[in-house]
Amino acid sequence: MKLTLxxxxxxxxxxxxxxxxxxxxxxxxDMSFLEMLDTLNEELILSGDEPVAFDHDCREGICGAxxxxxxxxxxxxxxxxxxxxxMRSFDxxxxxxxxxxxxxxxxxxxxxxxxxxxxxxxxxAGGYISxxxxxxxxxxxxPVPKPDADSAFEHAECIGCGACVAACPNGSAxxxxxxxxxxxxxxxxxxxxxxxxxxxxVATMDDEGFGGCTLTGECATACPKGIPLPSITAMNKExxxxxxxxxx
Amino acid sequence: xxxxxxDSSVGKKTIMAVxxxxxxxxxxxxxxxxxxxxxxxxxxxxxxxxLRTIGEPFLHYEWALWIIRVVLVAAVxxxxxxxxxxSRRDLRARPTAYVHRKARSSYATRTMRYGGIILxxxxxxxxxxxxxxxxxxxxxxxxxxxxxxxxxxxxxxxNVIYIVAVIxxxxxxQHGFWSAAQTLGVGSATRDRVLKSLANVLAVVLTAxxxxxxxxxxxxxxx
Numbered sequence: 001m002k003l004t005l006x007x008x009x010x011x012x013x014x015x016x017x018x019x020x021x022x023x024x025x026x027x028x029x030d031m032s033f034l035e036m037l038d039t040l041n042e043e044l045i046l047s048g049d050e051p052v053a054f055d056h057d058c059r060e061g062i063c064g065a066x067x068x069x070x071x072x073x074x075x076x077x078x079x080x081x082x083x084x085x086x087m088r089s090f091d092x093x094x095x096x097x098x099x100x101x102x103x104x105x106x107x108x109x110x111x112x113x114x115x116x117x118x119x120x121x122x123x124x125a126g127g128y129i130s131x132x133x134x135x136x137x138x139x140x141x142x143p144v145p146k147p148d149a150d151s152a153f154e155h156a157e158c159i160g161c162g163a164c165v166a167a168c169p170n171g172s173a174x175x176x177x178x179x180x181x182x183x184x185x186x187x188x189x190x191x192x193x194x195x196x197x198x199x200x201x202v203a204t205m206d207d208e209g210f211g212g213c214t215l216t217g218e219c220a221t222a223c224p225k226g227i228p229l230p231s232i233t234a235m236n237k238e239x240x241x242x243x244x245x246x247x248x
Numbered sequence: 249x250x251x252x253x254x255d256s257s258v259g260k261k262t263i264m265a266v267x268x269x270x271x272x273x274x275x276x277x278x279x280x281x282x283x284x285x286x287x288x289x290x291x292x293x294x295x296x297x298x299l300r301t302i303g304e305p306f307l308h309y310e311w312a313l314w315i316i317r318v319v320l321v322a323a324v325x326x327x328x329x330x331x332x333x334x335s336r337r338d339l340r341a342r343p344t345a346y347v348h349r350k351a352r353s354s355y356a357t358r359t360m361r362y363g364g365i366i367l368x369x370x371x372x373x374x375x376x377x378x379x380x381x382x383x384x385x386x387x388x389x390x391x392x393x394x395x396x397x398x399x400x401x402x403x404x405x406x407n408v409i410y411i412v413a414v415i416x417x418x419x420x421x422q423h424g425f426w427s428a429a430q431t432l433g434v435g436s437a438t439r440d441r442v443l444k445s446l447a448n449v450l451a452v453v454l455t456a457x458x459x460x461x462x463x464x465x466x467x468x469x470x471x
Contacts, residue, residue: 006347008347019347069346069348071348072346072348072349072350073350097347097348099346099347099348102342102344102345102346103341103342104340104341104342104343105341169338169342169352169353170337170338170341170342171338171341171342172338172341199252202256202257202258203255203256205257206255206256206257206337209340209341210341211257211337211338211339211340211341211342212257212258212260212261212334212337212338213257213261214338214357214360214427215357215423215426215427215430215431216352216353216357216358217353218352218353228437230430230435230436230437230440232430233429233430233431233433233434233435233436234433234436235258236258236261236262236430236431236432236433237432237433237434238433239256239258239259239433240262240432240433241433243252243253243259
């Protein structure tokens with residue numbers, strides 16, 4: 001396959017960026033999108049240019065490190081992470097636009113790499129439990145109803161990649177925050193911090209400069225792990241409940 | 249608790265949902281009242297007079313109407329202020345647009361902000377036209393709403409402004425009603441189809457009901 005890539009290049013956080021055009025040839029349909037970028041970077045290095053910086057780690061769709069807005073879609077045209085996106089989803093001769101996540105809470109570090117530590121601060125605000133849960137066998141000591149366990153697992157699938165923020169026209173982190181809130185909120189182990197968790201995490205989300213939710217549904221469409229849109233509704237309900245219960 | 253609501257983006261959305269539902273409830277009653285125009289001038293004018301006597305003798309003449317007006321103004325102001333502040337936050341959160349643009353979300357969803365501005369301007373004109381009569385054409389007669397409605401819908405601009413605003417109401421309600429349900433936490437995966445259908449029905453019924461009046465005047469059904 002021969003492709004034309006239009007890639008966002010930006011030297012550092014302060015420097016202005018722009019789209020740069022590159023031609024890559026000899027791309028196999030079995031390559032992942034990141035392997036295709038590796039090929040581009042090898043050519044750039046050989047010709048003495050600076051390689052394109054992009055985030056990646058496990059390359060098996062479970063760590064949440066990779067990002068990229070590909071032709072306007074977070075993680076590209078398939079419902080998966082960029083590392084699990086393969087070049088067979090594109091045609092020979094295609095022009096592909098590659099941009100970083102765009103949000104004021106995700107400032108560009110370099111090229112396609114953005115700083116997602118705002119997500120870490122949302123987690124620090126309440127995305128944990130304080131109860132000692134013991135070792136693995138002790139987990140069975142606390143019975144969890146099957147529907148609650150399923151719901152917790154569904155929300156625990158969130159890998160914190162930030163595709164929801166990138167896809168949202170408002171740069172909102174509601175889907176991410178709701179996945180974390182609902183994951184711990186439905187479990188008995190998460191009950192002691194149930195109210196403070198949702199109040200503190202939503203407050204931190206606001207403080208980090210994420211936008212609000214206008215229920216466009218773009219986040220849930222983009223989410224590689226299929227966190228559903230009603231997750232946001234459930235968090236709204238939790239937030240209102242906590243506001244009624246906690247007086248401060 | 250009030251501070252928490254006002255300080256949070258989720259809280260402001262809650263205020264928007266509640267104020268929106270108040271206005272929506274008013275619109276349904278308003279639309280049904282408008283349909284009385286099809287029963288002739290006597291019944292329509294009598295209905296308009298009755299609105300001023302609701303709650304008598306416990307309430308003084310027009311007091312109920314003024315209570316409704318105060319609640320509605322509060323709802324409009326809270327809804328608009330929250331919408332403005334949340335929109336500012338949303339625009340700040342995405343300072344750099346994507347180079348590769350895609351048409352995102354439904355038309356009703358994308359036009360909520362423009363629709364809201366259109367509706368705010370319409371409400372001002374609508375009150376000056378048919379409540380105070382300040383910008384009314386054809387000689388405003390207090391106590392004769394039937395004739396006043398005929399005057400307004402006998403002008404081309406009266407019809408255009410009204411029909412554009414009514415379509416804006418339909419679109420706004422279609423996304424707004426369902427969104428309010430999500431914001432208030434009453435939506436769920438199982439209830440989603442019911443809520444979406446209800447939003448569509450409300451949008452269509454309100455649009456059709458309101459539009460029927462100018463259409464009836466234009467076609468001579470009401471004269």
